[in-house]
Amino acid sequence: MKILVVGGGGREHAIIWKLKQGKRTAKVFCAPGNGGIASLATCIDYKATDIENIIKFAKNEGIDLTIVAQDDPLALGMVDALEKEGLRAFGPNKAAAQIEASKSFAKGLMKKNAIPTAAYEVFDDAKAAKAYLAGCTFPIVVKADGLALGKGVFICDNAAEAVKAVENIMVAKAFGKAGDRIIVEEFLSGHEVSVLVFTDGKTVLPMESSQDHKRVFDFDQGPNTGGMGAFSPSPYYTAEVEKETIDKIIMPTVRAMALEDCLFKGVLYFGLMLTKKGVKVLEYNARFGDPETQVILPRLKNELLDVMDAVIDGRLDQIQLEWDSRAAVCVIMASAGYPGQYQKGFEVMGLDTIAMLEDVMVFHAGTQREGEQIFTSGGRVLGVTALGDTLRLAADKAYTAVQRLSFEGAYFRKDIAMER
Ligand code: AMP
Ligand code: GLY
Helix, strand or coil, X not given: CEEEEEECCHHHHHHHHHHHHCCCCXXXXXXXXXXXXXXXXXXXXXXXXXXXXXXXHHHHHCCCEEEECCHHHHHHCHHHHHHHCCCCEECCCHHHHHHHHCHHHHHHHHHHCCCCECCEEEECCHHHHHHHHCCCCCCXXXXXXXXXXXXXXXXXXXXXXXXXXXXXXXXXXXXXXXXXXXEEEECCCCEEEEEXXXXXCCCEEECCCEEECCEXXXXXXXXXXXXXXXXXXXXXXXXHHHHHHHHHHHHHHHHHHHHCCCCCCEEEEEEXXXXXXXXXXXXXECCCCCCHHHHHHHHECCCHHHHHHHHHHCCHHHCCCCECCCEEEEEEEECCCCCCCCCCCCECECHHHCCCCCCEEEEECCEEEECCEEEECCCEEEEEEEEECCHHHHHHHHHXXXXXXXXXXXXXXXXXXXXX
């Protein structure tokens, strides 16, 4: 089977790595891909949002399935466009992808269906937002409504910080049109857990739980990033918490989407906060998480293509997910300066020494291949992942691998998956 994966980060590398382990995957293409993906797939030089050229390519190449893994092409309606041309695609359509692409849509859906989440207000006007903030208690959370690469969320400890966030999003337009509207919401505290599910809009198959580390520095300090590491499973996601999450959050969300004419088919990601008052939704994503995918897919025993086919064909009730009982840990190696400004173009050394390590996978994010050499080309560069009998053992193995890898200015957190 010929498969095209749309995207070019660590998540896509993990998806392709998993597809290639299956019996049914003959050839994989990736748009645009990266230096690591290039060793498993043919990378084609189209941006993930280039719907027109990706459709042309899929037709000319006779692609059997296109997997849209990245948020922005989903929000732009790439799945709708592919299907309109009679091409098979995995991922939610544009209407369903709103659950991630518009936080106000997601919050409205939760409010209407009594799905537990932080209390909030929506603003289309900076002045009104600032006036509202004058009467708030802090900390408070200010979020851009649209897609912002995981960076459009500001946790503000006082009014001055909140006003600065509003100005940054709505006036300076740090995230472009994604900041035409903002959400101001209640600050929640507790342990964060990510739960991803496969759903065909009716049946829901939850994946193993995971957690990512969003802040750039150890002990959750510094600004939010796209994710500095992840681990699976989460020790906090007990059977009891799981039941509450499925009954009060996951099933009501999937049913509500169907009722809103936004039937969700694909991977739905629930970003959860385990608060003292129960589990609450922080965010939804309409796709596999990054870097959660890098710790979940190495644990999945099923052939990924079988599960994806069942989602597309609406027969997920015939599938049972099977999991490796071992834990997985992913440590992100990033460029110095990320998530702010950083330099690119440094050679990555030591990759050839990793093949000898058992149960270690290096998923590339921001890399570029030139001949046999790999160079840095983004903020997050590598996701060094390992499986182990416990989280601790998996983390030790991942960090052993990290020590063998280097590039100028390489930065990584030292506390991924550490108990705190
Ligand atoms: P989001 O993109 O909405 O998940 O937000 C990114 C990160 O900001 C989350 O993973 C949390 O760590 C944090 N965050 C978002 N909303 C809240 C909230 N209401 N209370 C506390 N932390 C939050
Ligand atoms: N790890 C969070 C995300 O994928 O958006």
